[in-house]
Amino acid sequence: MKRRDFFQGMGATLALASAAPQSLGVTVPQxxxxxxxxxxxxxxxxxxxxxxxxxxxxxxxxxRPFRLTGPRIETQQLGNKLIVHNYGHGGSGWSLSWGSSRIALQLLQKKARNTRRLGVIGCGPIGLTSAILAQRAGLPVTLYAKEIPPQVASMGATGHWSPDSQFCVAAFASRWCRRWIEMADFSYKMYQDLLGLPGDPVxxxxxxxxxxxxxxxxxxxxxxxxxxxxxxxxxxxxxxxxxxxxxxxxxxxxxxxxxxxxFNINSYARLLLSDFLAAGGKIHIRHFESAEELLSLPEKTIINATGYGAKTLFNDPEIVAxxxxxxxxxxxxxxxxxxxxxxxxxxxxxxxxxxxxxxxxxxxxxxxxxxxxxxxxxxxxxxxxxxxxxxx
Missing domain, CATH: 3.30.9 (D-Amino Acid Oxidase; Chain A, domain 2)
Structure with missing residues (x-):
């Protein structure tokens, strides 16, 4: 995410901007x-x-990290590390984060039944929900990220529920129908449980x-x-x-x-971050230039939730910005x-x-x-x- 100090020198631009309509002064019910x-x-x-x-x-x-064939939710062996990929959700990342992370965790539990601790790369909605669900399954989790909210790029999203936004191209829809419903159902249920909390995260x-x-x-x-x-x-x-x-x-x-x-993203991201830390989660600020750098981490099992960053980190040619x-x-x-x-x-x-x-x-x-x-x-x-x- 980049944010520009665009106020400098924009007086001339503002002079051309639309003035507030006179109707804005009318008193209406609140x-x-x-x-x-x-x-x-x-x-x-x-x-x-x-x-x-x-x-x-x-x-x-x-x-947005869009993949023509849909999100990458699968495992990869990298040296002595088991990588569980969980990225590439296009415009559906916030909406499907809980359901997608649940599937990633199920893959992890199937492939590495003796996992004692977990590393998660990325601190956006996918990374945070992956980490929290792993904690609820009894795993100690360390989160590695170059930025944390509110600096992460996904903080710039609109914040409305859009579970099939830019998920994949139509030609691959049939491959995802059942799994998409599974992800959407679980995510929707999780969001219903967040309604009415202080700050209105949802x-x-x-x-x-x-x-x-x-x-x-x-x-x-x-x-x-x-x-x-x-x-x-x-x-x-x-x-x-x-x-x-x-x-x-x-x-x-x-x-x-x-x-x-x-999703009121500021309050919602803070809630996720505080829940992760309150459950004993640890965060290390770190930027990885290549996948080989992951071999130095102490965790044997890692969830990769780097979003668009996975294009370079894991050399994924399918990601389209x-x-x-x-x-x-x-x-x-x-x-x-x-x-x-x-x-x-x-x-x-x-x-x-x-x-x-x-x-x-x-x-x-x-x-x-x-x-x-x-x-x-x-x-x-x-x-x-x-x-x-x-x-x-």
């Missing part, structure tokens, strides 16, 4: 969206988002998808066809609802309302709804309102992790335009 009968007709009141470029507090960029949120045309029309993105999965026996989200014009305050002819799980960038706006506690419209996604995280430009061409197979202020500005200005048309 708290959750107020719906008076979605099945019947009713009005909705939403607190307006103060969407201005000068309210950007930070820009995060990261490279919570439910409302969202609105807005469009000037039918939702069935999909624009090409210059990317491969990614696999889509579902569990025929259960839903991981409530059914989405198409709203009539008098059921929403937006100036779009097509509006769809959804609910989804949200998918560039991602999010911008944070100053928090507004009254904002508790998301928006997906035009080319942006807005998420109401507690640790800062998140705006992402998600349809910009060139993200696939792009290893440039430098923050792009213009990209962030474009997303915020689109959000401001949606707010300008908000009806009261």
């Amino acid at each position: 708290g959750e969206p107020t719906h008076r009968g979605v099945a019947s007709r009713g009005s909705v009141s939403l607190a307006p988002i103060d969407a201005r470029v000068d309210r950007i507090t930070e820009i995060y960029t990261c490279l 919570q439910w949120y409302y969202g609105y998808k807005l469009s000037n045309s039918s939702f069935d029309v999909a624009a090409p993105r210059g990317e491969p066809e990614f696999a889509k999965f579902n569990n025929p026996n259960r839903r991981y989200q409530p059914i989405q609802v198409d709203l009539a014009p008098d059921e929403h305050p937006f100036s779009f002819p097509y509006v769809r309302r959804w609910q989804n799980l949200l 998918i560039r991602g960038q999010t911008a944070r706006l100053v928090q507004q506690p009254e904002i508790k709804y998301a928006i997906r419209a035009q080319d942006f996604l807005f998420i109401p995280r507690r640790d800062g309102l998140v705006v992402q430009y998600i349809d910009r061409a060139g993200s696939y197979n792009n290893e440039d992790d430098s923050p792009d202020f213009q990209e962030a500005s474009d997303a915020v200005e689109q959000l401001a335009a949606v707010m300008a048309g908000l009806r009261y």
Whole structure:
């Protein structure tokens, strides 16, 4: 993850930024969206988002570790070490971390039944959940990482539940259906147990998808066809609802309302880290340049959860970088709804309102992790335009 001090010398850019719409000064009810009968007709009141470029507090960029064939969850013998790989989840790392780590641990227990202690490489969501599940299975764990939260690259993720986002290409979907359901089920259950904790590490949120045309029309993105999965026996989200014009305050002819799980990544990552340390876990800050360096570690069994770093560390030619960038706006506690419209996604995280430009061409197979202020500005200005048309 790279973060740029982009405030220096950007006065001229801010002068061109969208000013806050006058409607932002209107007093509206606070708290959750107020719906008076979605099945019947009713009005909705939403607190307006103060969407201005000068309210950007930070820009995060990261490279999603995508593999065409899907994540690498398998064992490898390296000298006298048993390596259990657990990486390459594309845009599904946070969502599937618990389920994927459970499978990795099962492989470890099958291949190395006499394991007395474990090393884990990587301190993102996959590394932390792998370490915690191993501790709960009775193993002492040492975690090796060049960075720990909040410095790890995955802290720049949007933070919404997306278990099949850029998981693999469609041609390999059939290989993963049963295992994907296993991972999604276990992860979903773990997240239900985290609801309501202090700091809201996980919570439910409302969202609105807005469009000037039918939702069935999909624009090409210059990317491969990614696999889509579902569990025929259960839903991981409530059914989405198409709203009539008098059921929403937006100036779009097509509006769809959804609910989804949200990870407040700062508080959630701190919770994972504190749980690991409280259970006796140890952390060594260390950067490995080659896989051979792992031979010097005292642990005989190692889980590799290095994400995009595995491309170089284990010479994995299958990893393709998918560039991602999010911008944070100053928090507004009254904002508790998301928006997906035009080319942006807005998420109401507690640790800062998140705006992402998600349809910009060139993200696939792009290893440039430098923050792009213009990209962030474009997303915020689109959000401001949606707010300008908000009806009261």
